[in-house]
Amino acid sequence: MKKKYIIWGVALSLSLFSASCTRNFQEINTDPNSSSFALPQSLLAPAITDVVSANMSRSQRITNELMQITVNMGDTDGKIFRYEVRAAEADYLWNAWYLQLTNFKDIYTGGKDNLSNTYMAISLICQSWVYSMLTDTYGDVPYFQSNRAKEGLFLPKFDTQQAIYADIFARLEEANELLKTGTNVVSTSDPIFGGNATYWRKFGNSLYLRLLMRVSNKDQAAIDKIKDMVDVNATNYPIMTSNAESAILKWSGTAPYVSPFSTWRPADWYTPKLASFFVDNLNEWSDPRIGKWATVFEGEYAGIPSGYPVGQVPVAKSTLPTALQKEPLLGNVLNYAEVQFILAEAAAKGWITSKPAQQYYQEGITGAITMWGYTVPANYMNYSLIKWDDSYTLDQKMELIHKQKYYALFFTDMQSWFEYRRTGHPVLPKGSGLDNGGVMPARLNYPVYVQAANSENYRAAVAAQGQDVISTQVWWQKP
Numbered sequence: 001m002k003k004k005y006i007i008w009g010v011a012l013s014l015s016l017f018s019a020s021c022t023r024n025f026q027e028i029n030t031d032p033n034s035s036s037f038a039l040p041q042s043l044l045a046p047a048i049t050d051v052v053s054a055n056m057s058r059s060q061r062i063t064n065e066l067m068q069i070t071v072n073m074g075d076t077d078g079k080i081f082r083y084e085v086r087a088a089e090a091d092y093l094w095n096a097w098y099l100q101l102t103n104f105k106d107i108y109t110g111g112k113d114n115l116s117n118t119y120m121a122i123s124l125i126c127q128s129w130v131y132s133m134l135t136d137t138y139g140d141v142p143y144f145q146s147n148r149a150k151e152g153l154f155l156p157k158f159d160t161q162q163a164i165y166a167d168i169f170a171r172l173e174e175a176n177e178l179l180k181t182g183t184n185v186v187s188t189s190d191p192i193f194g195g196n197a198t199y200w201r202k203f204g205n206s207l208y209l210r211l212l213m214r215v216s217n218k219d220q221a222a223i224d225k226i227k228d229m230v231d232v233n234a235t236n237y238p239i240m241t242s243n244a245e246s247a248i249l250k251w252s253g254t255a256p257y258v259s260p261f262s263t264w265r266p267a268d269w270y271t272p273k274l275a276s277f278f279v280d281n282l283n284e285w286s287d288p289r290i291g292k293w294a295t296v297f298e299g300e301y302a303g304i305p306s307g308y309p310v311g312q313v314p315v316a317k318s319t320l321p322t323a324l325q326k327e328p329l330l331g332n333v334l335n336y337a338e339v340q341f342i343l344a345e346a347a348a349k350g351w352i353t354s355k356p357a358q359q360y361y362q363e364g365i366t367g368a369i370t371m372w373g374y375t376v377p378a379n380y381m382n383y384s385l386i387k388w389d390d391s392y393t394l395d396q397k398m399e400l401i402h403k404q405k406y407y408a409l410f411f412t413d414m415q416s417w418f419e420y421r422r423t424g425h426p427v428l429p430k431g432s433g434l435d436n437g438g439v440m441p442a443r444l445n446y447p448v449y450v451q452a453a454n455s456e457n458y459r460a461a462v463a464a465q466g467q468d469v470i471s472t473q474v475w476w477q478k479p
Contacts, residue, residue: 040110040119041189046256047103048191051130052249052331053260054096055413060261060272062089066441067406067416068306068428070272070320075310081275082307083436085470091447093137097130102147104130118182118197121175122190125204128168128175129333132211135161136418139443139474140465142457143167155454158461161475165215169225172208176201176237191249191257192333198238203247205229205237206339213342214422215476223351230343230352240336243371249331261325269325274318277429279303281403284385288374289407292327294318307431330411335371337408338415340364341401348397358388361401368408402426421477441470442477 064070065080072079078086104126111119134141143164145156179201186195193199209229212222229237240246251259261269274294279301282290294301295318302317324330344360346352362381369376381387388400402425409416420428421442430438445468451458458468466472 040107040114040116040123041186043103043107043110044119044122044189045191047100047107048126048249049256050096051100051126052333054093055133056260056330056411058093059411059413063414063417064272064411065306067420068275068277069410070278071275071304071306071308072272073304073313073316075313082431083434083439083441083470085441085444087445087448090138090444091449093444094134094447094450097134098142098146101127101130105147116182116185117178118185118200121178121182121197121204122185122200124171124175124178125200125207128171128204128211129207131164132168132207132214133413135164136214136474137414137444138446139472140164140461142454155457157457158464160464162218165211165219165476168211169208172204172211175204176208179204192247199245202238202240202245203334206239206247206334208237209239209339209342210334213345214418217422218476218478226346227352230346231354234354240334240339243336243367246335246371247333248329248335249333250328251326251331252328253326259326259328259330261330264325266322266325269322270319272319273316274301274303274320275306276303277306279318281385282407285380285383286377287369287407288377289369289372292323292372293320293410295321305429305431307429307434309431309433312433329372332410332412334412335367335408337364337368337371338405338412340367341405341408344401345398348394348401357397357401358390361388361404364401364408365404368404398423398425399427421473436471439471442473443470445469 060070062080062085065072066083068081071081078084080089104123107126108120108123111117111121111123131141131143135143140158140160141164142156143159144167145153145159148156179197182197182201184195184197189195193203209226212226212229216222216226229239249257251257251262253259253262279290279294280303281287282293283301290301294303297317304314304317308314340360341364343352343355344357344364347355347357347360365381365386366376369380386400386404388397392400402419402423405419406416406426409419417440420426420440428440446458446461451468462468465474
């Protein structure tokens with residue numbers, strides 16, 4: 001029986017690395033030369049939709065629990081809010097992301113064949129987006145040799161995160177150059193920007209800033225590049241300048257753009273309860289977004305403590321409203337507010353000087369609130385818990401920025417978890433019932449079937465990176 005499982009694992013692994021489908025495993029063996037999906041305008045929308053759907057699923061299940069947005073109450077094993085992460089959690093995102101990377105790579109080939117700089121650039125941006133999530137979730141992963149089974153390369157080597165990031169930056173540079181002469185593409189092929197090449201260029205460069213900031217603690221060249229993009233050569237690196245330019249797959253409710261949460265039973269949606277940290281900040285700020293993000297419990301918005309000890313289950317209170325199951329904005333990939341908070345951090349650290357950190361910070365707050373359809377409350381920027389003060393220590397400024405950024409990243413794949421691991425902000429309360437020594441998990445383990453399907457390269461990756469456990473830090477997180 002064990003031998004059968006190993007054989008199945010190998011088959012599944014090879015399928016994922018060679019996949020050229022968008023919907024199910026039955027399509028993996030479809031000949032791309034005879035399929036309508038060979039054209040970039042046919043591949044792009046399904047690939048983006050599937051990645052965003054997978055991201056939302058695990059944002060709800062993993063990020064929200066780790067980052068104290070929700071608490072999936074109970075005393076059974078595998079409660080992620082207690083930092084109990086089962087090995088099986090690793091499979092879903094690994095499979096979903098690698099599956100679609102084949103499609104994004106095929107878009108580059110199709111764009112090149114059809115002399116479309118824009119589709120080639122979109123492919124590079126999407127590959128960079130997905131590979132960055134893979135390496136930030138798992139650490140060292142197959143990169144240079146991944147998704148190349150068509151070439152007979154079935155057992156890809158794992159590449160270091162440092163090398164992966166260096167190549168991602170090269171891809172984003174290439175995308176920016178391609179889009180200088182890129183023209184708009186078929187609007188129906190693009191569920192994010194409707195084929196607008198200018199918006200894709202701004203998204204690519206905004207993603208570039210996100211990832212440069214991610215590795216800035218390890219790479220002085222990343223800091224220098226941020227300064228170059230913002231202060232020196234800003235016209236060569238246009239970035240998002242308004243909410244209208246945010247990268248969001250806005251679920252229309254009409255097939256195929258139907259939110260993956262829309263078919264959930266309300267009872268299942270209500271199962272996780274909102275955490276005190278998430279609700280209390282919004283209450284203290286009188287933040288209007290709480291009206292869309294929380295239900296009322298006994299006349300008020302109220303959460304429960306995360307990380308509570310086994311056997312001390314608190315009384316359930318507010319939940320995420322069912323209206324969010326169809327909310328278009330949950331398809332967020334990277335929004336304007338996040339970009340402003342990235343720039344606020346860079347300015348606070350003295351890396352850029354185009355604007356003061358306070359201005360970026362306040363513009364980020366404004367963008368984050370107005371994106372959800374609300375007006376910034378009068379005197380909001382002067383509330384004691386929000387107000388910027390240049391006399392604050394850098395750590396205090398980072399707490400201000402990242403607490404606001406935490407809310408701007410609501411349901412944005414694993415980004416708030418990545419940022420917490422990088423910065424330690426926002427400061428989360430530590431319940432006494434936490435596992436993993438009370439330390440935030442630093443990664444997900446590799447899928448179990450990969451250990452059997454690609455054992456030699458798996459062992460080499462573990463020897464280089466460290467034990468295949470959730471406490472092993474990835475490269476940019478290590479001191």
